[in-house]
Amino acid sequence: MSKYIVLGAQWGDEGKGKIVDLISGKMDLVVRFQGGANAGHTVVIGDKEYILHIIPCGIISGHAKNVIGNGCVVDPLIFCEEVDYLSSKGINVTPDDLFISSQAHMVTPIHKFLDRMLNTKIGTTGRGIGPCYVDKVQRTGIRLNSILDGSFIKTYLEHAQMYKQIIEQAPSKISINLDESLEQLKAAAERLYPFICDSVEIIYESVQKGDNILFEGAQGTLLDIDHGTYPFVTSSSTSIGGAYTGSGVFVEFDKRIAIVKSYTTRVGEGPFPTEQDNKIGEQLRKNGNEFGATTGRPRRCGWLDLPLLKRSFIINGFNYISLSKLSCLSGFDKIKAAVKYDDKFHPIYKDFPGWNEEIEGITDIDKLPVNCRKYIDFIEEFLEVPVGMISTGPKRKDIIFKEPLW
Numbered sequence: 148m149s150k151y152i153v154l155g156a157q158w159g160d161e162g163k164g165k166i167v168d169l170i171s172g173k174m175d176l177v178v179r180f181q182g183g184a185n186a187g188h189t190v191v192i193g194d195k196e197y198i199l200h201i202i203p204c205g206i207i208s209g210h211a212k213n214v215i216g217n218g219c220v221v222d223p224l225i226f227c228e229e230v231d232y233l234s235s236k237g238i239n240v241t242p243d244d245l246f247i248s249s250q251a252h253m254v255t256p257i258h259k260f261l262d263r264m265l266n267t268k269i270g271t272t273g274r275g276i277g278p279c280y281v282d283k284v285q286r287t288g289i290r291l292n293s294i295l296d297g298s299f300i301k302t303y304l305e306h307a308q309m310y311k312q313i314i315e316q317a318p319s320k321i322s323i324n325l326d327e328s329l330e331q332l333k334a335a336a337e338r339l340y341p342f343i344c345d346s347v348e349i350i351y352e353s354v355q356k357g358d359n360i361l362f363e364g365a366q367g368t369l370l371d372i373d374h375g376t377y378p379f380v381t382s383s384s385t386s387i388g389g390a391y392t393g394s395g396v397f398v399e400f401d402k403r404i405a406i407v408k409s410y411t412t413r414v415g416e417g418p419f420p421t422e423q424d425n426k427i428g429e430q431l432r433k434n435g436n437e438f439g440a441t442t443g444r445p446r447r448c449g450w451l452d453l454p455l456l457k458r459s460f461i462i463n464g465f466n467y468i469s470l471s472k473l474s475c476l477s478g479f480d481k482i483k484a485a486v487k488y489d490d491k492f493h494p495i496y497k498d499f500p501g502w503n504e505e506i507e508g509i510t511d512i513d514k515l516p517v518n519c520r521k522y523i524d525f526i527e528e529f530l531e532v533p534v535g536m537i538s539t540g541p542k543r544k545d546i547i548f549k550e551p552l553w
C-alpha cells in the first residue's frame with residue numbers, strides 16, 4: 148500500500164491534474180491540504196475535459212474518497228458551482244465521497260471584494276484567497292464549523308463593519324452589495340453543510356487501514372508563502388510542510404512526486420529570470436496553450452530554470468520526477484536551460500540541440516528523438532532524482548513510464 152504526494156515544483160500550472168488523476172484511479176483517499184479555488188486542475192479523460200478548482204481530482208475516478216483539509220479555504224458559492232458543473236458532466240458529488248474539514252476557512256464575497264481592491268500589484272486570481280488567509284491568521288476568520296450553528300452570519304456582518312471603510316471607498320465596478328451577498332452565501336452554506344466533518348478522523352482511519360493515499364498539491368513550490376518569490380506568492384504553504392499542517396495527520400510518503408514542466412511558466416506578477424518575453428515565449432505559449440485554467444490569463448513563458456528547481460527539490464525532498472509538456476518543445480532549433488546565475492542574478496544557460504519530430508502520444512522511451520533523451524538525462528543528472536514519468540500529450544494515455552510508479 149502506498150502513500151503519494153504530488154506537488155508542483157515551479158510556479159504552478161505544471162500539469163498536476165493529469166498525473167493526480169492518473170494516480171487517483173488507484174487511490175482509496177485523495178486529500179487537498181492548502182489553497183482554494185485559485186487552483187485550476189485540468190483533467191482530460193477520453194474526449195471529456197474537466198476543470199476542477201477546489202474539489203480533489205479523486206472525485207472523477209468515482210472510487211476514491213476525497214478530503215478538503217483544514218489548510219484549505221473554501222468558497223461556498225464556487226463549491227456549489229463546481230458540484231453543479233460536475234453533475235452536468237455526470238459526476239455526482241455526495242457526502243459519502245467528499246469530506247470537508249470543519250476547521251477549513253470560508254472564503255466570502257467580502258474576501259473576493261478585498262482581493263480585487265487590495266491585491267492589484269500581485270496579479271492574484273481574484274478568488275479572495277489572500278484576504279481569507281489574512282482573517283485566518285489574524286484570528287478573525289470564519290471556520291466552516293460555524294455553518295453548523297449558523298454563527299458565520301454574525302461574523303460576516305462583523306467583517307462588513309471591520310472592512311466598512313474600504314467597502315465604502317470602492318469604485319462602482321468593484322463594489323459589493325452586502326445584503327445580496329449574504330443571502331447568496333446562506334444558500335450556498337446550506338448546501339455545503341452535509342459535507343462538513345472532522346477530516347482528521349477520515350484521514351487517520353485511512354492511514355491506519357493501510358489504504359493507498361494521495362495528497363494533491365495545488366499551485367507550486369515557488370508560490371509558497373514562505374519559500375516562494377515573496378511577495379509575489381500565494382497565501383498558503385504549497386510545499387510539503389503544508390501537507391502536514393493542512394491535513395492534521397502524519398503520513399510517511401513513499402513517493403514524493405515533483406511535477407516539472409519541461410520549460411517554465413508563471414501567471415501574475417513577480418520575478419521570472421528565464422522569462423522569454425519575445426518570439427520564443429510566444430511560441431512556447433502557443434505550443435503549450437499556456438492560458439490560465441482559473442482566470443484565462445495568458446501565462447508568461449520561458450526556459451527551464453534548474454537552480455530554482457534544485458531549491459524546490461531541497462524543500463520538498465522529491466524522489467520522483469514527472470516531466471510534463473515535453474511535446475511542446477518539439478520544433479525549436481535550440482533549447483536552453485538555466486544552470487546557474489551570475490553575480491547580478493542573470494541566468495547562465497546551457498544550450499541543447501532541439502528536435503523536429505512530433506513526439507505527442509509516444510509511450511515508449513526508446514521512440515523519443517536522441518536530442519530529447521539528452522535533455523531528459525541532463526535534468527535527471529542536475530536534480531539527482533530520476534525522471535520517472537514523461538507526459539507527451541494532454542490525454543491520460545500520452546505518457547512514458549521510465550521508472551515504476553506503483
Ligand code: IMP
Nearest residue numbers: 159160185186270271272380381414415
Ligand atoms: P492568489 O493565490 O489568487 O492570491 O494569487 C497569488 C499569486 O499566485 C498570483 O501570481 C497568481 O497568479 C498565482 N497563482 C495562484 N494560484 C495559481 C495556480 O493554481 N497556478 C498558477 N499560479 C497561481
